[in-house]
Amino acid sequence: MADNGTEAGPQPVALGAGEWLRRLGDLPLAFQPGTGWRYHHSFSVLGILIARLTGRSLGEHLAEEIFVPLGMTDTAFWVPPDKVDRLPAAYRHERNGFVETEPASGGFYAGPPPFDIDHGELVSTAADFYRFARALADDTGLISAEHKRLLISDQVPEHAKTADSFFPGFWDGRGWGFGVAVSTGGGHPGRYGWAGGLGTDFYIDPDGTVGVLLTQVEMGSQLWPLIADFQELSPSR
Numbered sequence: 001m002a003d004n005g006t007e008a009g010p011q012p013v014a015l016g017a018g019e020w021l022r023r024l025g026d027l028p029l030a031f032q033p034g035t036g037w038r039y040h041h042s043f044s045v046l047g048i049l050i051a052r053l054t055g056r057s058l059g060e061h062l063a064e065e066i067f068v069p070l071g072m073t074d075t076a077f078w079v080p081p082d083k084v085d086r087l088p089a090a091y092r093h094e095r096n097g098f099v100e101t102e103p104a105s106g107g108f109y110a111g112p113p114p115f116d117i118d119h120g121e122l123v124s125t126a127a128d129f130y131r132f133a134r135a136l137a138d139d140t141g142l143i144s145a146e147h148k149r150l151l152i153s154d155q156v157p158e159h160a161k162t163a164d165s166f167f168p169g170f171w172d173g174r175g176w177g178f179g180v181a182v183s184t185g186g187g188h189p190g191r192y193g194w195a196g197g198l199g200t201d202f203y204i205d206p207d208g209t210v211g212v213l214l215t216q217v218e219m220g221s222q223l224w225p226l227i228a229d230f231q232e233l234s235p236s237r
Contacts, residue, residue, distance in 0.1 A: 001027065008040040010092070010101065010197055010218050012108035016115035017048050037160040037176070044119035051118040058118040066142070070135050072128040077113065077120050084110045087123070090198060092218040101218065126214050133193075133202055133210045151178040152192045188231075195219065201227050 001007035004023045005015055013020065024045075030036060051058045059077045067075050079087050087110055090102035102108070109123045135142045143151065154175025161171040173185035183191040193203035199215035213230045217223055 006041075013117055013120050017051070017118040018116065020119055021045070021048055035160065036162070037156050037165045039166055043179070047118045047120070057116070062122075066132070067128075070131050070142070072124070072131050075122055075124040075128045075132075077117050077122060078109050078111060079123055081111055088216050090216045090218070093220050093222040098217075126212055129200075129202060129212045129214070130210065133204055133212060137204045137208045137210050147178075151180065152182055152190075153177055154182050154184060195227055199223060201230060203231065 001024075004026065006020060006024045006027070015023065024041065030038065047058045050061055054061050063076070066072070074083070074086075084105045087105050087107075089100050089104040090107075091098045092101050093099075113120070134140075136148070139145070139148065155178060156176045165171075173183060175182045175184045177192060180192045180194050183189055188203075188205065190206040191203050193201070193211075195201040197219050199217040199219060201211075201213040203209075203211045211230065211233060213227070215223065215226070219227075
């Protein structure tokens with residue numbers, strides 16, 4: 001994946017959706033479907049699939065089906081020119097302190113992208129992110145009850161929870177639903193949510209408690225203690 005430009009990482013996508021998918025299809029399978037589990041690339045493939053099935057860009061589809069109905073006015077695949085002054089810088093912890101990885105009011109997400117990014121990632125605000133999480137927590141009709149049950153249920157069979165499928169200890173008291181991690185034990189059973197590599201974290205508890213954290217700092221050893229403290233802000237149930 002690193003050699004052919006399809007590896008996941010902190011940098012924005014560098015290939016258009018069609019070329020990215022073509023290159024991904026050139027690679028051999030890591031395992032037969034259903035026999036293993038890996039993170040990240042399935043989201044990108046799903047985005048391209050949705051765009052091709054609906055006949056419109058993924059951004060247009062998400063806006064009409066989710067963002068506009070929920071009032072998420074600041075969520076998209078890029079920030080329009082009249083709002084780039086609200087786009088903060090992004091950082092990474094290195095040996096000598098913070099290093100800026102995305103400039104304020106600039107970078108890949110400032111203005112329309114140069115190619116099709118149906119396989120890309122969204123920019124948002126804390127308020128919009130909260131609106132989305134609140135819609136899931138309150139069963140507002142965003143998805144059906146059956147899809148909600150599937151979304152927050154562990155979908156990964158035990159034989160696929162191998163030590164090399166993600167970081168060490170990932171499966172301890174945790175499963176994976178449809179796009180979110182699911183707590184199967186520990187102090188917060190039934191909690192679901194996820195942390196993104198660029199410093200975003202959120203959770204939803206069975207009692208409706210919602211937490212959203214946006215740091216603009218790439219995940220790493222220095223940030224994990226903050227994430228752990230954030231996860232403990234909600235009382236254990």
